[in-house]
Amino acid sequence: MAAQLTNCAYLGSPKRLNPLKSKTRWLGAVAIAVTIGLTQTLPMLGSSSELYGATSLNELMSLRDELLYTLENSPESAGNSRQLMSLFPNHRREPSQQMIEQLRRLDVQIMIEQRANDNWKQAISLANQAVAIGKSSQISWETRQQMATFWQRAIANLQEIPQDSFLNPQATAKIIEYQDRYNSIKFQLRNAQSEILEEIRVRSGLSRNATISVCNLNRHCASLRGHQPPASPASLIKVPVAIALLHKAAEEQVSFDKEIYVEGGNFTEDASSIRARKSYSLQMLMAQMIDHSSNIATNQLIDYLGSDYINKLLERHGYKQTRVQFKLMGDRIMPFRPGRGRNSMTSDELTEMMVEIYNYEHPHSELLIEALSHQYDREIGYQALEGLKAQWLGEKTGQNSRVIGTTLAASIDGERYIITITDNSAGNIPQVRRAIAGIAEHIIMRGQL
Numbered sequence: 001m002a003a004q005l006t007n008c009a010y011l012g013s014p015k016r017l018n019p020l021k022s023k024t025r026w027l028g029a030v031a032i033a034v035t036i037g038l039t040q041t042l043p044m045l046g047s048s049s050e051l052y053g054a055t056s057l058n059e060l061m062s063l064r065d066e067l068l069y070t071l072e073n074s075p076e077s078a079g080n081s082r083q084l085m086s087l088f089p090n091h092r093r094e095p096s097q098q099m100i101e102q103l104r105r106l107d108v109q110i111m112i113e114q115r116a117n118d119n120w121k122q123a124i125s126l127a128n129q130a131v132a133i134g135k136s137s138q139i140s141w142e143t144r145q146q147m148a149t150f151w152q153r154a155i156a157n158l159q160e161i162p163q164d165s166f167l168n169p170q171a172t173a174k175i176i177e178y179q180d181r182y183n184s185i186k187f188q189l190r191n192a193q194s195e196i197l198e199e200i201r202v203r204s205g206l207s208r209n210a211t212i213s214v215c216n217l218n219r220h221c222a223s224l225r226g227h228q229p230p231a232s233p234a235s236l237i238k239v240p241v242a243i244a245l246l247h248k249a250a251e252e253q254v255s256f257d258k259e260i261y262v263e264g265g266n267f268t269e270d271a272s273s274i275r276a277r278k279s280y281s282l283q284m285l286m287a288q289m290i291d292h293s294s295n296i297a298t299n300q301l302i303d304y305l306g307s308d309y310i311n312k313l314l315e316r317h318g319y320k321q322t323r324v325q326f327k328l329m330g331d332r333i334m335p336f337r338p339g340r341g342r343n344s345m346t347s348d349e350l351t352e353m354m355v356e357i358y359n360y361e362h363p364h365s366e367l368l369i370e371a372l373s374h375q376y377d378r379e380i381g382y383q384a385l386e387g388l389k390a391q392w393l394g395e396k397t398g399q400n401s402r403v404i405g406t407t408l409a410a411s412i413d414g415e416r417y418i419i420t421i422t423d424n425s426a427g428n429i430p431q432v433r434r435a436i437a438g439i440a441e442h443i444i445m446r447g448q449l
Contacts (some may be wrong), residue, residue: 027140042177057113057164062073064106069271071099114445116165123157123171126150127178133145141192144185151182169327193222193449196442210423213351214439217416222449223308226348231423233345234398235293236405239353240322240345241301242286244310249282250363255281265337269330283367289369292394295328299335302327307339317356321348347420350407354418356394358409372396372409381408381419384436389413391443404428408436 023230045176054060130150155178161171161384197212201224213226249256259279272294274280280288285301288294302310302324310324325341334335357365357372372394375382381395395408405422419439421432 007420008169013282020439030066047077048130056108057117060106060110060113064103064110065101068104071103071332073136082219091386100251113165113167114164116161116167116171117230119157119160120167120171123154123174123178126154127158127174127181130154130181137281141189144189144192148182148185148189151178151185151398154178156184190222196449197222197224197439200442201437204367205431206337206428206435207419207425209425210421210435211347212435212439213347213418213420214345215355215418217352217355219352219355220448221348223348226347226351226420227321229344229346230405231402232400233297233343233355234395234403234405235298235328235402236350236398236422237322237324237328237343237345238289238298238398239396239407240314240319241305241324241348242290242371243300243311243353243357243362244305244313244324245282245286245301246362246364246368247313248305248309254282255280256286256367260285260300261303262296262300263303264302266327266335268295268299268328268333268335270294271295272297281427286366286367287371287374290368293397295330295335299327302339303337316370317350319353321346322353347405347407351418351420353421354407354409358416358418368392380406380432381410381436385440388441390438398422399426399429401426404432406432406436413447414439415443417443 043139054063071144116358127150130147133139133147133150135145142234155175158171158175158178161167167169197214201210201212209230210224211226211228211230212224213221214223215221238421248254259281261279262274262285263278264276264343272284272292274288274294275297281298282301282304285294285297287299314322314324322345323341324343326339326343327335327337329335329338356362357368360366362368375395375397378392378395380397382392385392391411391413393409395406397406398403403422403424404426405420407418407420409416409418411417419436421435423432426432439449
């Protein structure tokens with residue numbers, strides 16, 4: 001035969017085995033192997049080609065039959081294992097441990113290849129279903145979503161095929177092919193979702209510069225120019241400052257009850273209860289920064305954390321465009337040591353931050369969720385959802401002379417979503433409200449965005 005067992009004597013061509021007899025005795029071998037703990041975890045022992053010279057699952061099975069024949073018909077190869085006496089009761093001498101180990105390894109490898117074959121067949125079946133749907137004369141958003149699911153599941157099945165399996169080269173090629181198909185469908189879905197958001201933008205009266213990002217907590221998202229920074233983040237930049245504080249406190253094991261002194265130089269116009277030249281707990285400062293949009297609290301926390309720390313943390317978390325470079329100021333009063341450069345963010349990145357918060361992916365996320373739920377300014381998202389099959393969960397708004405924006409969490413038709421909208425027309429509060437309501441109504445009507 002082309003394929004040969006390694007480290008195992010070849011004792012001649014095997015006779016044709018009785019399948020039932022071979023199967024019965026092989027099951028006995030497996031039972032003993034399991035008893036001595038050899039086949040519990042199915043480790044990949046190496047390439048079947050490297051170990052046995054086999055090139056297919058059928059050849060592996062033929063090699064197993066050869067080895068069984070050798071064990072059954074070669075008394076001179078027997079060893080001293082009592083466990084094998086019950087397996088080969090007709091032999092006076094037991095087979096060698098070396099051959100039994102080879103038999104075990106073959107069985108493990110066969111099971112691995114059988115599983116790989118099952119994954120391959122399942123992947124091909126899923127791909128065929130996706131292709132069949134694509135041939136329909138009427139392709140809707142729902143059918144595209146179904147196609148994307150089939151391609152995704154097919155890829156997952158192929159990725160389960162071990163690197164050393166016979167099927168790995170074909171699986172690798174198919175993964176590339178299926179990934180291209182999946183990416184194409186996802187691109188079409190994103191375009192379709194962007195078109196929906198564009199329709200909502202137009203109906204609501206938002207400007208052409210408006211950005212919209214929507215995600216559920218499973219990170220199924222839609223975006224309209226969500227990667228483009230608005231003219232200014234305004235007070236929305238306070239969300240990443242709060243996230244940085246959560247991490248700093250956890251890293252340094254600092255209690256949120258710790259009080260810090262608010263320096264007089266951090267004073268600026270502020271509608272919160274925070275006053276300069278007084279001490280407040282970290283939790284109070286964070287809460288006032290979020291729910292009452294305190295500029296003084298924000299400026300003191302920026303000093304406490306340091307812009308370098310905040311921005312390095314954002315970078316580590318994969319945020320490429322969100323940066324805190326400058327303190328917050330009211331209408332006229334500039335705080336001392338204000339910083340250099342401009343604050344920046346995108347609605348896509350802010351939405352992802354909110355997803356992380358409401359998924360409790362940051363230390364002490366519950367403190368920030370509580371602050372968001374106590375938002376004092378309820379003129380935008382809260383009012384937008386009134387009367388709909390939706391529950392407002394929390395919100396952070398931001399507004400200055402250059403931009404109006406909000407990011408909010410809401411339960412819509414029983415599922416939690418994050419919606420972030422910015423518009424470079426600062427007076428467009430009613431338009432932002434209408435856009436939020438339009439998004440919620442669409443999700444309620446369609447069951448998804």
